[in-house]
Amino acid sequence: MRRTRSGGQALIETAVTLPVLIALFLGFLAAGVGAQGYVDLNTAVYLAAASNVTAFAGDQPLAMQYATDTFDATVSHDTLLRKVGFNCPAPPSDYAAGGQVVCTGSAVLEFSKTPLAVVVPVDPTISATATATRSAYRSCPPNTVGAC
Amino acid sequence: MVVASFVLVTFAAVSAAFHSIQRAMAETAAASGVQVAASGTPGDPNTPYLAGAYAPTKNLLDSVMFGTTIEQGTGNQASCGQGLPDATIQVCAYPDGALVGETIRGRPGFPIPWIDQLLPWKVDVTVEMHQVSYQP
Numbered sequence: 001m002r003r004t005r006s007g008g009q010a011l012i013e014t015a016v017t018l019p020v021l022i023a024l025f026l027g028f029l030a031a032g033v034g035a036q037g038y039v040d041l042n043t044a045v046y047l048a049a050a051s052n053v054t055a056f057a058g059d060q061p062l063a064m065q066y067a068t069d070t071f072d073a074t075v076s077h078d079t080l081l082r083k084v085g086f087n088c089p090a091p092p093s094d095y096a097a098g099g100q101v102v103c104t105g106s107a108v109l110e111f112s113k114t115p116l117a118v119v120v121p122v123d124p125t126i127s128a129t130a131t132a133t134r135s136a137y138r139s140c141p142p143n144t145v146g147a148c
Numbered sequence: 149m150v151v152a153s154f155v156l157v158t159f160a161a162v163s164a165a166f167h168s169i170q171r172a173m174a175e176t177a178a179a180s181g182v183q184v185a186a187s188g189t190p191g192d193p194n195t196p197y198l199a200g201a202y203a204p205t206k207n208l209l210d211s212v213m214f215g216t217t218i219e220q221g222t223g224n225q226a227s228c229g230q231g232l233p234d235a236t237i238q239v240c241a242y243p244d245g246a247l248v249g250e251t252i253r254g255r256p257g258f259p260i261p262w263i264d265q266l267l268p269w270k271v272d273v274t275v276e277m278h279q280v281s282y283q284p
Contacts, residue, residue: 014149021157028161032168039172043179051278066278073247073276
Protein backbone atom coordinates (compact mmCIF):
# COMPACT_ATOMS: atom_id res chain seq x y z
CA MET A 1 0.00 0.00 0.00
CA ARG A 2 2.77 2.39 0.94
CA ARG A 3 4.69 1.53 -2.20
CA THR A 4 1.68 2.36 -4.40
CA ARG A 5 1.20 5.72 -2.68
CA SER A 6 4.89 6.53 -2.97
CA GLY A 7 4.92 5.51 -6.64
CA GLY A 8 1.85 7.61 -7.35
CA GLN A 9 3.35 10.61 -5.63
CA ALA A 10 6.56 10.30 -7.67
CA LEU A 11 4.52 10.04 -10.85
CA ILE A 12 2.58 13.22 -10.03
CA GLU A 13 5.77 15.07 -9.10
CA THR A 14 7.32 14.03 -12.40
CA ALA A 15 4.22 15.01 -14.33
CA VAL A 16 4.35 18.47 -12.75
CA THR A 17 8.08 19.14 -13.01
CA LEU A 18 8.93 17.52 -16.36
CA PRO A 19 7.07 20.06 -18.54
CA VAL A 20 8.76 22.87 -16.61
CA LEU A 21 12.18 21.29 -17.08
CA ILE A 22 11.54 20.70 -20.79
CA ALA A 23 10.39 24.31 -21.21
CA LEU A 24 13.56 25.44 -19.44
CA PHE A 25 15.69 23.30 -21.74
CA LEU A 26 13.95 24.63 -24.86
CA GLY A 27 14.48 28.13 -23.48
CA PHE A 28 18.22 27.44 -23.14
CA LEU A 29 18.29 26.12 -26.71
CA ALA A 30 16.41 29.18 -28.01
CA ALA A 31 18.87 31.46 -26.23
CA GLY A 32 21.73 29.51 -27.83
CA VAL A 33 20.22 29.78 -31.31
CA GLY A 34 19.56 33.49 -30.76
CA ALA A 35 23.17 34.06 -29.70
CA GLN A 36 24.36 32.06 -32.70
CA GLY A 37 22.28 34.19 -35.07
CA TYR A 38 23.61 37.38 -33.54
CA VAL A 39 27.23 36.17 -33.75
CA ASP A 40 26.72 35.25 -37.42
CA LEU A 41 25.19 38.64 -38.24
CA ASN A 42 27.88 40.47 -36.31
CA THR A 43 30.58 38.55 -38.21
CA ALA A 44 28.92 39.32 -41.57
CA VAL A 45 28.79 43.07 -40.81
CA TYR A 46 32.35 43.06 -39.45
CA LEU A 47 33.72 41.33 -42.59
CA ALA A 48 31.66 43.63 -44.82
CA ALA A 49 33.12 46.72 -43.15
CA ALA A 50 36.61 45.22 -43.50
CA SER A 51 35.93 44.60 -47.23
CA ASN A 52 34.61 48.13 -47.67
CA VAL A 53 37.88 49.72 -46.58
CA THR A 54 39.94 47.60 -48.98
CA ALA A 55 38.41 49.42 -51.97
CA PHE A 56 40.15 52.44 -53.45
CA ALA A 57 39.81 55.63 -51.44
CA GLY A 58 36.97 57.88 -52.59
CA ASP A 59 35.26 55.18 -54.67
CA GLN A 60 32.07 54.74 -52.63
CA PRO A 61 30.15 52.61 -55.19
CA LEU A 62 33.02 50.10 -55.45
CA ALA A 63 33.46 50.03 -51.66
CA MET A 64 29.71 49.42 -51.17
CA GLN A 65 29.79 46.65 -53.78
CA TYR A 66 32.65 44.90 -51.93
CA ALA A 67 30.83 45.27 -48.61
CA THR A 68 27.43 44.18 -49.92
CA ASP A 69 28.88 41.15 -51.72
CA THR A 70 30.64 40.08 -48.52
CA PHE A 71 27.58 40.65 -46.30
CA ASP A 72 25.17 38.85 -48.64
CA ALA A 73 27.45 35.85 -49.15
CA THR A 74 28.13 35.37 -45.44
CA VAL A 75 24.50 35.80 -44.35
CA SER A 76 23.30 33.41 -47.07
CA HIS A 77 25.20 30.55 -45.39
CA ASP A 78 23.13 30.86 -42.21
CA THR A 79 19.82 29.14 -42.91
CA LEU A 80 18.10 30.91 -40.00
CA LEU A 81 18.99 34.47 -41.09
CA ARG A 82 17.03 36.40 -43.73
CA LYS A 83 18.60 39.68 -44.80
CA VAL A 84 16.55 42.81 -44.15
CA GLY A 85 19.06 45.53 -44.99
CA PHE A 86 22.69 46.55 -45.14
CA ASN A 87 24.31 49.95 -45.64
CA CYS A 88 27.41 52.00 -44.91
CA PRO A 89 26.00 55.50 -45.48
CA ALA A 90 28.04 58.66 -45.85
CA PRO A 91 27.84 60.48 -43.49
CA PRO A 92 28.73 59.16 -40.94
CA SER A 93 31.03 57.05 -43.14
CA ASP A 94 34.02 58.81 -44.67
CA TYR A 95 35.26 57.19 -47.88
CA ALA A 96 38.43 59.28 -48.15
CA ALA A 97 41.86 57.82 -47.39
CA GLY A 98 42.18 57.40 -43.63
CA GLY A 99 38.40 57.78 -43.15
CA GLN A 100 36.25 55.66 -40.88
CA VAL A 101 33.38 53.63 -42.32
CA VAL A 102 30.34 52.65 -40.24
CA CYS A 103 28.24 49.75 -41.54
CA THR A 104 24.94 48.44 -40.21
CA GLY A 105 23.21 45.22 -41.19
CA SER A 106 19.93 43.71 -40.06
CA ALA A 107 18.26 40.37 -40.54
CA VAL A 108 15.27 38.37 -39.38
CA LEU A 109 16.12 35.42 -37.14
CA GLU A 110 13.70 32.77 -38.34
CA PHE A 111 12.80 30.68 -35.30
CA SER A 112 9.72 29.64 -37.27
CA LYS A 113 11.93 27.33 -39.35
CA THR A 114 12.81 25.32 -36.23
CA PRO A 115 10.89 23.37 -33.58
CA LEU A 116 11.87 26.18 -31.19
CA ALA A 117 8.95 28.16 -32.61
CA VAL A 118 7.01 26.52 -29.77
CA VAL A 119 8.83 28.67 -27.21
CA VAL A 120 9.65 31.66 -29.48
CA PRO A 121 6.52 32.30 -31.53
CA VAL A 122 7.86 35.44 -33.28
CA ASP A 123 10.81 35.92 -35.63
CA PRO A 124 12.79 38.83 -34.16
CA THR A 125 14.71 41.31 -36.32
CA ILE A 126 18.28 41.73 -35.11
CA SER A 127 20.90 44.24 -36.19
CA ALA A 128 24.63 44.77 -35.83
CA THR A 129 27.04 47.62 -36.49
CA ALA A 130 30.75 47.56 -37.30
CA THR A 131 33.34 50.23 -38.00
CA ALA A 132 36.57 50.03 -39.99
CA THR A 133 39.22 52.55 -40.92
CA ARG A 134 40.57 52.87 -44.45
CA SER A 135 44.33 53.02 -44.69
CA ALA A 136 45.65 56.56 -44.83
CA TYR A 137 47.91 55.37 -47.63
CA ARG A 138 45.20 53.67 -49.66
CA SER A 139 45.49 54.98 -53.21
CA CYS A 140 42.88 56.67 -55.37
CA PRO A 141 41.31 54.74 -58.27
CA PRO A 142 43.29 54.82 -61.52
CA ASN A 143 42.82 58.00 -63.63
CA THR A 144 41.41 59.99 -60.68
CA VAL A 145 41.70 63.75 -61.06
CA GLY A 146 42.10 65.74 -57.83
CA ALA A 147 41.73 64.56 -54.25
CA CYS A 148 39.72 61.48 -53.42
CA MET B 149 12.51 10.05 -11.26
CA VAL B 150 12.30 13.80 -10.74
CA VAL B 151 15.99 13.88 -9.82
CA ALA B 152 16.87 11.82 -12.87
CA SER B 153 14.86 14.14 -15.13
CA PHE B 154 16.50 17.17 -13.53
CA VAL B 155 20.00 15.76 -14.04
CA LEU B 156 19.22 14.81 -17.65
CA VAL B 157 17.79 18.21 -18.55
CA THR B 158 20.64 20.01 -16.78
CA PHE B 159 23.19 17.93 -18.65
CA ALA B 160 21.43 18.66 -21.95
CA ALA B 161 21.42 22.39 -21.21
CA VAL B 162 25.12 22.40 -20.31
CA SER B 163 25.90 20.45 -23.50
CA ALA B 164 23.91 22.94 -25.58
CA ALA B 165 25.74 25.85 -23.95
CA PHE B 166 29.10 24.20 -24.62
CA HIS B 167 28.15 23.68 -28.26
CA SER B 168 27.13 27.34 -28.54
CA ILE B 169 30.58 28.37 -27.30
CA GLN B 170 32.31 26.07 -29.78
CA ARG B 171 30.22 27.34 -32.68
CA ALA B 172 30.69 30.99 -31.77
CA MET B 173 34.44 30.45 -31.62
CA ALA B 174 34.33 28.67 -35.01
CA GLU B 175 32.60 31.73 -36.49
CA THR B 176 35.25 34.04 -35.03
CA ALA B 177 38.05 31.75 -36.19
CA ALA B 178 36.62 31.56 -39.72
CA ALA B 179 36.35 35.37 -39.87
CA SER B 180 39.96 35.63 -38.75
CA GLY B 181 41.17 33.11 -41.34
CA VAL B 182 39.16 34.44 -44.29
CA GLN B 183 40.69 37.90 -43.87
CA VAL B 184 44.14 36.38 -44.37
CA ALA B 185 42.86 34.28 -47.27
CA ALA B 186 41.36 37.34 -48.98
CA SER B 187 44.68 39.18 -48.80
CA GLY B 188 47.43 38.81 -51.38
CA THR B 189 49.92 35.96 -51.40
CA PRO B 190 53.43 37.10 -50.46
CA GLY B 191 55.20 37.92 -53.72
CA ASP B 192 51.97 37.69 -55.72
CA PRO B 193 49.47 40.23 -54.36
CA ASN B 194 46.76 39.52 -56.95
CA THR B 195 46.38 35.88 -55.84
CA PRO B 196 44.38 35.13 -52.65
CA TYR B 197 46.49 33.68 -49.86
CA LEU B 198 44.34 30.59 -49.29
CA ALA B 199 47.08 28.64 -47.56
CA GLY B 200 47.43 31.38 -44.94
CA ALA B 201 43.91 30.91 -43.57
CA TYR B 202 44.57 27.70 -41.66
CA ALA B 203 47.07 28.85 -39.00
CA PRO B 204 45.05 31.74 -37.46
CA THR B 205 41.88 29.64 -37.62
CA LYS B 206 43.47 26.68 -35.84
CA ASN B 207 45.01 28.90 -33.17
CA LEU B 208 41.56 30.16 -32.17
CA LEU B 209 39.81 26.79 -32.46
CA ASP B 210 42.37 25.01 -30.27
CA SER B 211 41.14 26.86 -27.18
CA VAL B 212 37.66 25.28 -27.21
CA MET B 213 37.91 22.12 -29.33
CA PHE B 214 38.95 19.65 -26.64
CA GLY B 215 40.05 16.25 -27.92
CA THR B 216 39.37 17.29 -31.49
CA THR B 217 41.66 16.88 -34.49
CA ILE B 218 41.71 20.03 -36.62
CA GLU B 219 42.92 19.44 -40.14
CA GLN B 220 43.44 21.56 -43.24
CA GLY B 221 41.12 20.63 -46.10
CA THR B 222 41.29 21.40 -49.78
CA GLY B 223 37.59 21.26 -50.62
CA ASN B 224 35.07 24.01 -51.30
CA GLN B 225 31.86 24.90 -49.45
CA ALA B 226 30.07 21.76 -50.67
CA SER B 227 32.83 19.20 -50.26
CA CYS B 228 34.67 20.43 -47.17
CA GLY B 229 34.54 18.05 -44.21
CA GLN B 230 32.77 15.19 -46.00
CA GLY B 231 33.40 11.69 -44.65
CA LEU B 232 35.34 12.80 -41.61
CA PRO B 233 35.53 10.58 -38.50
CA ASP B 234 34.02 11.84 -35.23
CA ALA B 235 36.03 14.35 -33.16
CA THR B 236 37.56 15.80 -36.32
CA ILE B 237 36.88 19.09 -38.02
CA GLN B 238 38.24 20.42 -41.27
CA VAL B 239 39.16 23.98 -42.27
CA CYS B 240 38.88 24.79 -45.99
CA ALA B 241 39.64 28.09 -47.77
CA TYR B 242 38.67 28.45 -51.43
CA PRO B 243 37.98 31.07 -54.11
CA ASP B 244 34.33 31.84 -54.95
CA GLY B 245 34.30 34.23 -57.90
CA ALA B 246 35.45 37.63 -56.67
CA LEU B 247 35.06 36.42 -53.09
CA VAL B 248 37.09 34.09 -50.92
CA GLY B 249 35.27 31.63 -48.65
CA GLU B 250 36.26 29.67 -45.58
CA THR B 251 34.32 26.70 -44.24
CA ILE B 252 34.80 24.94 -40.90
CA ARG B 253 32.88 21.68 -40.72
CA GLY B 254 32.85 18.50 -38.65
CA ARG B 255 31.87 16.96 -35.31
CA PRO B 256 33.98 18.25 -32.43
CA GLY B 257 34.92 16.03 -29.54
CA PHE B 258 33.21 16.44 -26.16
CA PRO B 259 34.95 16.65 -22.77
CA ILE B 260 33.23 13.42 -21.68
CA PRO B 261 34.60 10.92 -24.22
CA TRP B 262 31.65 8.63 -25.01
CA ILE B 263 29.09 11.43 -25.07
CA ASP B 264 30.15 12.65 -28.52
CA GLN B 265 28.81 9.37 -29.92
CA LEU B 266 25.32 10.30 -28.71
CA LEU B 267 25.08 14.04 -29.25
CA PRO B 268 24.27 15.29 -32.74
CA TRP B 269 26.23 18.52 -32.31
CA LYS B 270 28.03 19.51 -35.50
CA VAL B 271 29.93 22.64 -36.46
CA ASP B 272 29.18 23.96 -39.93
CA VAL B 273 30.29 27.55 -40.44
CA THR B 274 30.98 29.38 -43.71
CA VAL B 275 32.04 33.00 -44.15
CA GLU B 276 33.05 34.88 -47.28
CA MET B 277 34.93 38.07 -48.00
CA HIS B 278 35.71 40.08 -51.13
CA GLN B 279 39.29 39.71 -52.33
CA VAL B 280 41.52 42.63 -51.51
CA SER B 281 42.23 44.75 -54.58
CA TYR B 282 45.59 46.33 -55.30
CA GLN B 283 46.40 49.35 -57.41
CA PRO B 284 47.66 48.21 -60.85
